[in-house]
Amino acid sequence: MPQERMTIVVFSGEMDRVMAAFILATTAAAMGLEVCMFFTFWGLNVLRKKKFTAGKTLLQKMMNTLNRGGAGRLPLSKFQMLGLGPIMMKALMAHSRVPTIPELVSQAKALGVKFIACTTTFQFMGFDKDDFIEGVDAYAGAATFLDDVLDGKVSYFI
Amino acid sequence: MPQERMTIVVFSGEMDRVMAAFILATTAAAMGLEVCMFFTFWGLNVLRKKKFTAGKTLLQKMMNTLNRGGAGRLPLSKFQMLGLGPIMMKALMAHSRVPTIPELVSQAKALGVKFIACTTTFQFMGFDKDDFIEGVDAYAGAATFLDDVLDGKVSYFI
Amino acid sequence: MPQERMTIVVFSGEMDRVMAAFILATTAAAMGLEVCMFFTFWGLNVLRKKKFTAGKTLLQKMMNTLNRGGAGRLPLSKFQMLGLGPIMMKALMAHSRVPTIPELVSQAKALGVKFIACTTTFQFMGFDKDDFIEGVDAYAGAATFLDDVLDGKVSYFI
Numbered sequence: 001m002p003q004e005r006m007t008i009v010v011f012s013g014e015m016d017r018v019m020a021a022f023i024l025a026t027t028a029a030a031m032g033l034e035v036c037m038f039f040t041f042w043g044l045n046v047l048r049k050k051k052f053t054a055g056k057t058l059l060q061k062m063m064n065t066l067n068r069g070g071a072g073r074l075p076l077s078k079f080q081m082l083g084l085g086p087i088m089m090k091a092l093m094a095h096s097r098v099p100t101i102p103e104l105v106s107q108a109k110a111l112g113v114k115f116i117a118c119t120t121t122f123q124f125m126g127f128d129k130d131d132f133i134e135g136v137d138a139y140a141g142a143a144t145f146l147d148d149v150l151d152g153k154v155s156y157f158i
Numbered sequence: 159m160p161q162e163r164m165t166i167v168v169f170s171g172e173m174d175r176v177m178a179a180f181i182l183a184t185t186a187a188a189m190g191l192e193v194c195m196f197f198t199f200w201g202l203n204v205l206r207k208k209k210f211t212a213g214k215t216l217l218q219k220m221m222n223t224l225n226r227g228g229a230g231r232l233p234l235s236k237f238q239m240l241g242l243g244p245i246m247m248k249a250l251m252a253h254s255r256v257p258t259i260p261e262l263v264s265q266a267k268a269l270g271v272k273f274i275a276c277t278t279t280f281q282f283m284g285f286d287k288d289d290f291i292e293g294v295d296a297y298a299g300a301a302t303f304l305d306d307v308l309d310g311k312v313s314y315f316i
Numbered sequence: 317m318p319q320e321r322m323t324i325v326v327f328s329g330e331m332d333r334v335m336a337a338f339i340l341a342t343t344a345a346a347m348g349l350e351v352c353m354f355f356t357f358w359g360l361n362v363l364r365k366k367k368f369t370a371g372k373t374l375l376q377k378m379m380n381t382l383n384r385g386g387a388g389r390l391p392l393s394k395f396q397m398l399g400l401g402p403i404m405m406k407a408l409m410a411h412s413r414v415p416t417i418p419e420l421v422s423q424a425k426a427l428g429v430k431f432i433a434c435t436t437t438f439q440f441m442g443f444d445k446d447d448f449i450e451g452v453d454a455y456a457g458a459a460t461f462l463d464d465v466l467d468g469k470v471s472y473f474i
Contacts, residue, residue, distance in 0.1 A: 004308060009472070011336050016199055020169050020315075023278070027300040033308075041332055042394065059407050066395050078200065079224050091217050096282035120339070124412035142343040149470055150320060150349075154307055156167070156315040157336075157472040162466060174357055178327050178473075181436070185458040191466075236358065237382050249375050254440035312465055314325070314473040 005034040005152035007145070012158055013042030013067075014077040015086055015101060021158045022104035028154075029111035036152075037108070038145040040118035043158075044125070045069040046101065047117055047132050055126030063125065071101045071133075109135045114148075116140050163192040163310035165303070170316055171200030171225075172235040173244055173259060179316045180262035186312075187269035194310075195266070196303040198276035201316075202283070203227040204263065205275055205290050213284030221283065229259045229291075267293045272306075274298050321350040321468035323461070328474055329358030329383075330393040331402055331417060337474045338420035344470075345427035352468075353424070354461040356434035359474075360441070361385040362417065363433055363448050371442030379441065387417045387449075425451045430464075432456050 006028045010021050021037070029035045039047050048069025055064045079085035090100065099107065108115075114137045121127075122139065129139065138144065149155050164186045168179050179195070187193045197205050206227025213222045237243035248258065257265065267273075272295045279285075280297065287297065296302065307313050322344045326337050337353070345351045355363050364385025371380045395401035406416065415423065425431075432454045437443075445455065454460065465471050 009336070009340075011333065011474075017169065020167070020199060023300050024167075024304070028304055031301060031304060041336060057411065059404060059411065063395075063404055063408060079221075088217060088221055092221060092282045095215065095217065096278075098278060098282055120412075120414060124408045124414055142339050143347060146340070146344055146347060154313050155470050155472070156313070157474050158169075158315050175327065178325070178357060181458050182325075182462070186462055189459060189462060237379075246375060246379055250379060250440045253373065253375070254436075256436060256440055312471050314471070316327075316473050 003032065003034050005036065005148065007036045007038065007149045007152045007155045009145075009155075009157045010037055010039045010043035010046065011041050012077070013045040013074055015074040015089065016077050017158055018043070018046055018074055018101055019104065021156070022101065022108060024156065025113050026104060026107050026111055029108065029113050035108075035111075036114040036116065036145070036148045038116045038118060040121050042067070044117060044121055044127070045074060046071045046105065047115065047136055048127070049131060049133055051131070053127060053131045057126060060126030067125070069131070071105050074101060105133075105135070114138075116145055118142070161190065161192050163194065163306065165194045165196065165307045165310045165313045167303075167313075167315045168195055168197045168201035168204065169199050170235070171203040171232055173232040173247065174235050175316055176201070176204055176232055176259055177262065179314070180259065180266060182314065183271050184262060184265050184269055187266065187271050193266075193269075194272040194274065194303070194306045196274045196276060198279050200225070202275060202279055202285070203232060204229045204259065205273065205294055206285070207289060207291055209289070211285060211289045215284060218284030225283070227289070229263050232259060263291075263293070272296075274303055276300070319348065319350050321352065321464065323352045323354065323465045323468045323471045325461075325471075325473045326353055326355045326359035326362065327357050328393070329361040329390055331390040331405065332393050333474055334359070334362055334387075334390055334417055335420065337472070338417065338424060340472065341429050342420060342423050342427055345424065345429050351424075351427075352430040352432065352461070352464045354432045354434060356437050358383070360433060360437055360443070361390060362387045362421065363431065363452055364443070365447060365449055367447070369443060369447045373442060376442030383441070385447070387421050390417060421449075421451070430454075432461055434458070
């Protein structure tokens with residue numbers, strides 16, 4: 001039997017949604033599926049280094065001042081409470097030994113999960129390849145990702 | 159022809175998103191599909207009883223004070239307006255005879271829709287089986303749910 | 317080989333999520349797939365004309381005062397900042413020559429993408445067919461859409 005494939009569009013950059021995406025991805029990879037994740041819009045923040053990304057134009061600088069990257073400091077989709085919510089959530093998860101997002105990113109890479117960073121978002125946000133972590137397998141657009149999707153069994157938009 | 163299956167990850171706990179999930183689930187079940195819903199993160203609130211769930215640790219008590227359960231009192235994803243939005247939405251729906259979430263939950267059970275409650279979320283939020291309504295078919299993790307997904311035809315993340 | 321089909325539930329009415337939906341839809345259609353989009357809840361705003369939609373009852377008038385339609389003035393899912401966020405995002409995208417939502421809607425129609433407007437939402441929000449743009453192929457419920465989904469290869473909920 002050929003290997004089944006799961007593909008996930010990671011559109012959201014919120015800790016809880018990103019965690020759900022990575023739990024599905026790493027569980028599927030551990031079950032022997034081929035997994036491909038396409039990071040676009042706010043989801044790209046997961047793959048950005050923690051350092052400040054300036055961008056090139058004034059507008060990009062303004063947007064990037066608001067829209068901070070780094071897998072370890074994503075906001076929550078609710079109960080953000082000026083940063084208190086994510087701290088509570090991280091503490092709850094640590095107490096139950098649920099892995100953190102940076103740990104899930106490492107697990108995903110160790111299990112061979114493929115990461116594609118969306119070039120369309122990349123360009124209009126003014127990012128540079130140097131702003132991203134190692135482990136990005138490809139910088140590509142939706143057409144490249146859809147080739148993977150069409151060969152796959154399951155696809156999510158998160 | 160073997161029976162087709164639809165699976166849905168219910169991640170969101172907002173009235174409007176949960177309603178969309180249940181309309182898809184009950185419509186598919188009424189068309190003869192096998193349907194399996196996996197409730198995780200905020201989606202677990204749909205399956206919680208309306209009573210207050212304390213949790214075990216101080217952090218769990220703090221989170222559960224914010225994050226209230228009960229299918230009948232879910233917030234809206236927009237226009238929440240301190241609770242006025244959900245009241246307006248419920249009135250609009252009642253006027254058009256759209257079923258409420260508790261009614262959709264009952265319809266889903268009557269149509270044989272399978273409910274899985276995510277054990278990972280369950281544990282870090284400090285829930286107890288006693289906090290949940292009857293009708294939960296299984297308490298399990300992502301691996302068990304993915305077995306159902308891989309045998310299925312369609313899968314959504316909501 | 318029969319033509320593959322992609323189906324998308326457009327639940328969200330936010331500019332960034334709607335843009336992701338249309339980029340997937342138009343890319344897939346340009347690759348030769350048959351694409352069907354089902355607009356429901358806040359997603360219906362994409363297909364509404366920019367004019368004010370009153371509705372019939374007082375509650376509908378109240379909701380429609382908050383919930384404005386028109387593909388050209390959708391809010392952002394984050395950094396809304398009283399309307400400044402969408403202006404910044406539109407400027408960023410124009411600078412990179414990313415098409416606007418009204419342009420993506422036209423491209424989708426030119427590529428033969430099928431638009432279904434959800435009749436359930438339509439009714440409880442008090443909309444009228446006259447409130448919608450040309451290009452809506454059908455006004456139907458979830459059962460009609462699920463027929464398309466079950467014949468398809470990939471399905472998203474956005």
